[in-house]
Amino acid sequence: MTDPDPTTTGPLAPDDITADSPFTLPGFFGALSEGRLVAARCTECDEHMLPPRTACYSCGGRAVSLSEQPKTGEVVSYTSVNRPPSAFEHLAPVTVAVVELDSSARLTGRVDAALADVAIGDRVELRVRDPEAAGIDPAFDLSYEAEWPVHVFELA
Amino acid sequence: MSTAHLIAVGSSPLGETDLPGRDLFSKALAEAFAGLPDPADVVDGLYVGAQSERYENQIMQGTLMAEWAGLRNVPAERVEACAAAGALALKNAVRDVRAGVHDAVLACGVEKMTAGGTEGATNALGAAFERALEQRSGITAPATYALLARRYLHETDATEEDLARIAVKNHRNAADNPRAMFQQAVDLGTVMEAPDVAPPLKLYDCAPVTDGAAAVVVANNEVAEDLSECTDAVRVAGVGSAANNLAVAERDLTYVEGADVAATAAYEDAGIGASDVDVAEVHDAFTVCEALLAEAAGFAPEGRGTETVTDPADRSAGWTDVRINTSGGLKARGHPIGATGLLQAIEAHEQLTGRAGARQVADADTALLINEGGVADAHTAAHVLTTR
Numbered sequence A: 001m002t003d004p005d006p007t008t009t010g011p012l013a014p015d016d017i018t019a020d021s022p023f024t025l026p027g028f029f030g031a032l033s034e035g036r037l038v039a040a041r042c043t044e045c046d047e048h049m050l051p052p053r054t055a056c057y058s059c060g061g062r063a064v065s066l067s068e069q070p071k072t073g074e075v076v077s078y079t080s081v082n083r084p085p086s087a088f089e090h091l092a093p094v095t096v097a098v099v100e101l102d103s104s105a106r107l108t109g110r111v112d113a114a115l116a117d118v119a120i121g122d123r124v125e126l127r128v129r130d131p132e133a134a135g136i137d138p139a140f141d142l143s144y145e146a147e148w149p150v151h152v153f154e155l156a
Numbered sequence B: 001m002s003t004a005h006l007i008a009v010g011s012s013p014l015g016e017t018d019l020p021g022r023d024l025f026s027k028a029l030a031e032a033f034a035g036l037p038d039p040a041d042v043v044d045g046l047y048v049g050a051q052s053e054r055y056e057n058q059i060m061q062g063t064l065m066a067e068w069a070g071l072r073n074v075p076a077e078r079v080e081a082c083a084a085a086g087a088l089a090l091k092n093a094v095r096d097v098r099a100g101v102h103d104a105v106l107a108c109g110v111e112k113m114t115a116g117g118t119e120g121a122t123n124a125l126g127a128a129f130e131r132a133l134e135q136r137s138g139i140t141a142p143a144t145y146a147l148l149a150r151r152y153l154h155e156t157d158a159t160e161e162d163l164a165r166i167a168v169k170n171h172r173n174a175a176d177n178p179r180a181m182f183q184q185a186v187d188l189g190t191v192m193e194a195p196d197v198a199p200p201l202k203l204y205d206c207a208p209v210t211d212g213a214a215a216v217v218v219a220n221n222e223v224a225e226d227l228s229e230c231t232d233a234v235r236v237a238g239v240g241s242a243a244n245n246l247a248v249a250e251r252d253l254t255y256v257e258g259a260d261v262a263a264t265a266a267y268e269d270a271g272i273g274a275s276d277v278d279v280a281e282v283h284d285a286f287t288v289c290e291a292l293l294a295e296a297a298g299f300a301p302e303g304r305g306t307e308t309v310t311d312p313a314d315r316s317a318g319w320t321d322v323r324i325n326t327s328g329g330l331k332a333r334g335h336p337i338g339a340t341g342l343l344q345a346i347e348a349h350e351q352l353t354g355r356a357g358a359r360q361v362a363d364a365d366t367a368l369l370i371n372e373g374g375v376a377d378a379h380t381a382a383h384v385l386t387t388r
């Protein structure tokens, strides 16, 4: 999964971009459902990108490799969605945060805690959940998303 | 390269209305072309900014608006970058006129946001956010801007009250703007005590859901000269635009880099600097955004953006004397998504032609417009307008 030798990477070929590669969303969520959070890492400038993609927004390079991410990090910013989209309505208020993982990759996610219990700098850990078990209306999913897990942060 | 001028402007009433999008467009068009020849005799192309087909279950807005304007067999296209759609329509019209592709182009924008209620608007706007990780975490427009606001308050000396004062200032400005949705002042206590939407943002930190349309005519020197008896030309001197990353998590939360790039490009195109700008309409979809944009546009030193509310004489060192959101901004003038960028242009046209009434800024000759789409600077389009 993780490229052991990033110096060998270059632009991906069309045949590399398949539904079982984390460079595509089905592959990324397939890995996530097995408990692995995989980012793209730019071998030129070390930018980390979630979900993975085939080019680096930071330097424009296409020499990207895959890099399994730590699930721990800290809260960069946070809020509470008091009127969320319909599919999340019965979860309201939904606490959400931007989290910087210990690798420096950043992603947004729900936080399984009340707003008052969260602060900038708090340590959190990413958990993987089944969307229906998480209480999200299955009607929210597009057909190809139905098997994709969702992520949520818990206070460490 | 031809010179592009904004020669005529019009808008519909702003707010919740019984009129669908095409009828709101008819109102805006009627104002813009009052006293002018028929649109078909003036313009030979059209761009329409429209955020979402969800509101009225209608795409093909370019074709529809051209038809409603009496234009036949002309290029007519919808452009989209969420709330930056209006400025994109303007940008494309200016590009075509400058390139000599057309002598005059109609740039318009329309949004019927109330059609599906608050829930419909929330869901339609949610499509502007990154799908795989952010939409699937239940975020909304207020929540994404709250993430910016929380971080801004953490990194700077600014307080929730400083953000609230931006809403107070914009409501005060809107009270003098006959086009505005909310033509009344609000006091600081009302803003501070309003219900939370996405903390630290409260109700009055957020622009309203608005129905509305706007239309402007962009013309070259010859058309502007031909119609000079019945119009007032303002030169579009600078254009800039830039995208930033879609996911809010993958952007600097307190520096809207894409807006900086777009504004800088517009200044360079116009051959001016930030200190030359007298009036600016910047995208205050949420109060924090006005502060961030004041800094990105080069008006304010880093961390001092909330001084948009302060009299120029009393601002921190490094601030320019620009007046920001004299129209009342998105907050109080209203924010019909696809039309907003053009409503900004209309305010600049009124200020630069001395038609801004009680909100007129004395001797204003140069304006900056910053229109954004997605979360903050996911897309930015900037224009410099001038009578110099």
Ligand SMILES: [Zn+2]
Binding pocket: A042, A043, A044, A045, A046, A047, A056, A057, A058, A059, A060, A061
């Ligand atoms: Zn890179």
